[in-house]
Amino acid sequence: MPIREEAAMTEIYNSRFRPEIQDAQRAAEYEATGSDYGANGYLTMRQADELLAHLQLQPDDVLLDIGSGTGWPGLYLANRSGCRVVVSDLTVAGMVQARRRATDDGMHARTSSVVASGRHLPFRPDSFDAIVHADVLC
Amino acid sequence: MLRACARLLRPGGRIAFFTIEVAPDLSPDDHRIAAAAGPPVAEGPDISEQLRRAHFVDVISEDRSSEYLETARRWLDARLRQRDKIRPVDPAVYDDRIRDGQTAVPLIEQGLLRRNLYVARKLR
Numbered sequence: 296m297p298i299r300e301e302a303a304m305t306e307i308y309n310s311r312f313r314p315e316i317q318d319a320q321r322a323a324e325y326e327a328t329g330s331d332y333g334a335n336g337y338l339t340m341r342q343a344d345e346l347l348a349h350l351q352l353q354p355d356d357v358l359l360d361i362g363s364g365t366g367w368p369g370l371y372l373a374n375r376s377g378c379r380v381v382v383s384d385l386t387v388a389g390m391v392q393a394r395r396r397a398t399d400d401g402m403h404a405r406t407s408s409v410v411a412s413g414r415h416l417p418f419r420p421d422s423f424d425a426i427v428h429a430d431v432l433c
Numbered sequence: 434m435l436r437a438c439a440r441l442l443r444p445g446g447r448i449a450f451f452t453i454e455v456a457p458d459l460s461p462d463d464h465r466i467a468a469a470a471g472p473p474v475a476e477g478p479d480i481s482e483q484l485r486r487a488h489f490v491d492v493i494s495e496d497r498s499s500e501y502l503e504t505a506r507r508w509l510d511a512r513l514r515q516r517d518k519i520r521p522v523d524p525a526v527y528d529d530r531i532r533d534g535q536t537a538v539p540l541i542e543q544g545l546l547r548r549n550l551y552v553a554r555k556l557r
Binding site for chain 2: 316414427
């Protein structure tokens, strides 16, 4: 994605991930997807469970969620499997909410958050056991 | 981005993701309409092929467009029904989301936009 387009997306999603907006649409999110992580997208709870099965996550695994927004589905998958997780997103607003959710769910110690573009991920080679993303490869 | 994922995964590591795509073999007009619609959509070479080129194996691809349509309709319905609660917080964001939904649903119904699940493993 060109830098200018990425900057525009960042602005849009920083606006959409504001906590007051997420709080107001929480019931709609739950109705649409079955999730309550403050997500805006199309990944349903049932599909997240499918991802969990496909990724075969173990407690000593490290999962990377690219374009995680407010932590969905990375935090959920880590919570279900017991693995460590790195959630990453273009937006600061999303990562702030993800950190808050990780703390609320008692996952603070095994959650890291990184503000980064999916095209320029600041990690060393061979760092992860599994990678997940939902509608980010656009 | 898939090459970057391959670099970051340990040998044998797993990747699983959903992605929204413009349907293949559309007329130029339909392609332009689908590509212009929100959310942003993937274009370019077939993603299964991109995975293989990035040294992934055991590639699985499944069309999940019917679930995509169902979820898009549910989002739109829920947002419209809860307008009085959601819109006052930020009318511009709300109106954008409604417009996105009203644009996307007919395009999914017509088969112009698709959503696929991909699963693969990095070569050991």
